[in-house]
Amino acid sequence: MKKSYLFGILVLFTLGIVADSVLAADQFINCRKFGSSVKIKIDGDPSDWPIASFGDPATLPDIDPAEQFTGPASTNALDPMALKTGDHFVWNIKKVLINSGSGQTASDAWGPNDFAATTYIGWDDTGMYVLNVVTDSTIGWYNGQADRDTSNSPAYTNDGIELWFDNADDKLPPNINTDPSSDEDLQLDVDIDDAVSKEEFGEVLTQSNGNPLEINMFRTALNTDDDAENAILAKIIHVAKLDSKAAGSHTSYVQEIFLPWKVFPKFESTHPIGFNLNWMNWDATQFVLMRWDQADESEVEYFRDMHFTSDQPLGATDINDWSLF
Helix, strand or coil, X not given: CHHHHHHHHHHHHHHHHHHHHHHHHCXXXXXXXXXXXXXXXXXXXXXXXXXXHCXXXXXXXXXXXXXXXXXXXXXXXXXXXXXXXXXXXXXXXXXXXXXXXXXXXXXXXXXXXXXXXXXXXXXCCCEXXXXXXXXXXXXXXXXXXXXXXXXCCCCCCXXXXXXXXXXXXXXXXXCCCCCCCCCCEEEEEEECHXXXXXXXXXXXXXXXXXXECCEEEECCCCCCXXXXXXXXXXXXXXXXXXXXXXXXXXXXXXXXXXXXXXXXXXXXXXXXXXXXXXXXXXXXXXXXXXXXXXXCCCCHHHXXXXXXXXXXXXXXXXXXXXXXX
């Protein structure tokens, strides 16, 4: 009996190790390959995305309200096992770490009546695609950062999305804000300024360095404001499309972004990368960053692993669907 009891304990212990290993291996952002019949055109129209093929979103547990607006990593971010594997991202005010820098509290943070977003991802042999579908109660040039500027000189709406990459997936350097020396780790901001400035001013405004106003790299050795940086940004295709409402009355927008493989060092589908995203919203002089990974966005050590998988293609037709014949 004693030997049998010890054997049972050993079996349970071994199964526990195996279960933990399986669980640990299953904690990732699943960027699924598109089926061969899916062809995405970057035009701001999401109708060519196989939305119905997506499964559950990648999510972290709800944040303790006391951790909001504090800046450092949440308790959930510190726990590498907390992530629920998923293939896209859904904004949830209970799950994003909010930073506004404008004296807000969790009680008056942007709620479901002010903001909502779903961000889809996918890839093919040419690169990675991002679709960001946003509802925003206030959209417009002078509702963003630019509302502090009474002239037509370039500023920013700061409405859009931030994409964060750890392309070596080594979680180093720990913070690319304090150590922006790596060309493998970067922040890419993509705003809706191209669509808004074209509608309100009749032209797409640009930065002083000639880059489009709505796209920029920060906190990276690649951010050099020179021809090399411009050449990188020129390879990234992006389109923002506002809803059909009149100027000044928009309440939603769509962003589509295409990132070709190797546009950044070690940005390839052949290995996992570290990834994070922030949704950005600036309304009535108040800028809000909503951090999906529940940590300071420049802290690379808390980025989650993204795997580029092909075993469940997005939009692929099931060979057992006999209704096709």
